[in-house]
Amino acid sequence: MTHGIFTSTGNLVAWFESEQDALAALAELARDEPEAADEVAAIPFDNDGKACGPAVKGSALLPKAA
Amino acid sequence: MSAAVASFQGPNRIVIVPVLKEVELFRVVNVERPHHPGLVLDLTSNYERQARPRRVERFYSILHMAVSTFTTREAACQLVERFPGIGTHVVRLRLPGGAGFCVDAPPKGAHRSLWGAPVQLAACVVDVAPA
Numbered sequence A: 001m002t003h004g005i006f007t008s009t010g011n012l013v014a015w016f017e018s019e020q021d022a023l024a025a026l027a028e029l030a031r032d033e034p035e036a037a038d039e040v041a042a043i044p045f046d047n048d049g050k051a052c053g054p055a056v057k058g059s060a061l062l063p064k065a066a
Numbered sequence B: 001m002s003a004a005v006a007s008f009q010g011p012n013r014i015v016i017v018p019v020l021k022e023v024e025l026f027r028v029v030n031v032e033r034p035h036h037p038g039l040v041l042d043l044t045s046n047y048e049r050q051a052r053p054r055r056v057e058r059f060y061s062i063l064h065m066a067v068s069t070f071t072t073r074e075a076a077c078q079l080v081e082r083f084p085g086i087g088t089h090v091v092r093l094r095l096p097g098g099a100g101f102c103v104d105a106p107p108k109g110a111h112r113s114l115w116g117a118p119v120q121l122a123a124c125v126v127d128v129a130p131a
Helices: A019-032 A034-039 B073-082 B118-123
Strands: A002-007 A012-016 A040-045 B016-018 B023-029 B067-070 B089-095 B102-104 B111-115 B125-130
Touching: A002 A019, A012 A019, A019 A034, A019 A040, A034 A040, B023 B073, B023 B111, B067 B073, B073 B089, B118 B125
Parallel strands: none
Antiparallel strands: A002 A012, A002 A040, B016 B102, B023 B067, B023 B089, B067 B111, B089 B125, B102 B111
């Protein structure tokens, strides 16, 4: 299984071999551009290259406001 | 070594090949017909949209200039199912060989990065269907 980060424009940003790496990268992207955190998401892909699990949006990884 | 170079994350190389014989690829879009004025934008890379490069795109501008496609409609539809905000429909692109289009050649998977002028890509759309 691989994990892709896609933008809401339908374009791939990067592939990752592990969910942990993908989510760490997504969190970094969300921190860099919090205003665009809803526009990027990490998605798991099966070995045939099909999305096989729910997308995690960058906004879900932003620290919650106090 | 600069901090930017030291932070490099990404493949050591990427294989990109010209489309030399007709190939079909599928792309998620937000339009419901081939001649919709919004189609060209839906076939435009993040680079051409002047989006800020992210992660590996900072090192490989070529990746920032690509649009994502899939080798099967099913794979494109699966992406919409999992990330609904990404689009509503899937177009079939029938790319002729020798027209300047290029794709990557990953070792596995259905995803293909595609390079081509958006207007030319739009002219290659042969059908649009709901995702």
